[in-house]
Amino acid sequence: MAIEVFNRYEGKFLIDQALYEQIEHKLRQYMELTEFNRMNGFYHITNLYYDTGDNQLIRHSLSRPQYKQKFRIRAYGVPKGEEKVFLEIKKKVCGLVNKRRTQITLDEAYDFIASGIRPELKSYMNKQVINEIAYSLQLYDLEPKLYIAYERQAFFGKEDRGLRITFDTNIRTRRSELKLEDGDHGEALLERNQWLMEVKTERNVPLWLSKLLSEYKVFRTRFSKYGSEYERMLADNRREKGERIECLTPYQAAYSAQPQLAHQYL
Template sequence: MAIETFNRYERKFLLNKSTAKSIQDKLLNYMEPDEYNRSSEFYTISNLYLDTADDYLIRKSICAPKYKEKLRIRAYGIPEEDELVYVEIKKKFCGLVNKRRTALSLNEAYDFINTGIKPEQKNYINYQVINEIAYMLKIYNAPRAKVYIAYDRKAFFCTDDRNLRITFDVNIRTRRYDLKLESGDYGENLLEDDKVLMEIKTLNAIPYWLSRLLSEYKVYSISFSKYGTEYKRMLLNNYKAKGGKNICSKQFSVQPRLIPQYL
C-alpha cells in the first residue's frame, strides 16, 4: 500500500536545465532514482486543485500565514475514470508540511467532491482521511476544482535516509478549463522552458554532502508555489485583459476575508 501520511520540510530551488543536470549526475553518488524513473527518465503527475468560489485557500496561502492548507486530487499519468487516484490534504504549519491522502477511483473522487457524500468502505480507502476531507468540504462550503496543474518529474531517494527525497519538475503546465484529469495533461507553460523546479524534502537536517553540493553550484532556496504562481499570473492576465498595464502582482496578496460558513 502506498504511503498515505507524510511529515517533512520542503525547500525549493529554481534552476536552469544545465545546472539541474549537473546536480542530478552528482546525486547518483548518494541517492537512487525513484521507482517510477527506472523505466523512463520522467514520470507525469497531474493535479486538480480545489478551492472556494472566492479562491480563499490560495489567497490565504500566498499571504504566507503560519498555517495554511490545500485540497487536491492527484494522479500519476492520465487516469481512466475507474483508475485509482489520490485525494489529498496538504497542510503547512511553521514550515512543516503534513500531507494526508487516500486512494479513490477517479469517479469516486469526483462523486465525493461534488456531493460531500462519503464513499462506501473499501480496502484501499483510508476512512480517517475521508473524514478529514469531508470536514474540509463542509467548512469551506463545497470547494470545486479551480485549476489543473501537471508536470514531469525526476525523483531521487536516499538509501541511508529514507526521509530524504529530491525531485526535479519540468514542463509545468496549467489550465483553468476542461478540469478533468482524464482529459489529458496539456496546458499553458507556467515557467520558461529552461527552468527546473528542484525540491528537497526531508524530516531531518540536510546532510553535509548535500549542503556542499548546493554551495558548489551556488543555488539558494526560494519561496515558490505552483498553484500560487499560477493564481497570481491569472490575476495579472485578467487585469491586463481589462486594459491594465504592467503591474506588480504582489498587490493582489492581500489578507482575505473570513469564510462565512463554519461548523
C-alpha cells in the same frame, strides 16, 4: 502499499537545464532514483486543484500565514473514471508540511467532493483521511479550479530514506476542461529549460547536500505551482484592464533581496 501520511520540511529551487544536469549527476553518489524512474525515465503527474468560488484557499496561502492548506486529486498519467487516484489534503503549519491522502477511484473522488457524502468504505481507502476530508468539505464549498501536470524525476537518499529530491519539468496548467480524464494539455508555467527542484526531508539537510548547493550557488525560493499560476492569472486580468503590473510580489521581492542557501531553510 503507498505511503499515505507525510510530515516533512520542503525547500524549493528554480534552476536551468545546465545546472540541473550538473546537480543531477552529483546526486547519484548519495542518492538513487525511484524504481519507476530507473525503469521508465520521468513519470507523469497530473493534478486537479480545488478551491472555493472566491479562491479563498489560494488567496490565504499567498498571504504567508502560519497555517494553510490545499485540496487536490492526484494521478499518475491520464486516468479514467474507474481507475484509482489519490485524494489529498496538504497542510503547512509553521514550515512543516503535512500531506494526507487516500486511494479512491476518480469517479468516487468527484462525487465525494461535489456532495460531501463519504463514499462507501473500500479496502483501498484510508478511513481516517476520508473522515478528515469529509470534515473539511463541511467548512468549504469546493469546486475544481486548476489543472496542473508535469514530468518528475525523484531521488531517495541511499542512507537516509527520509531525504527526497525531485526535479519537475514541463509544468503546464489550464483553467478549462477541469477533469483529469480530459487529456494532458495546458499552458507552460515556467520558461523553457527551467526546472523546479524540491528538497524534502524529515530532519536537517545533510552536510554534503548543503555543500553541494552552496558550491553551485543554488538559492532557495518561495514557489508554489498553484500560487504562481494564480498570480499570473491576476496579472493577465489587470493587464487586460490596462492596470499597472508589478514585476514581483512582495514576498518574491524580499527573497530576491536576501537570497538564502539550502542549509539555511530549516
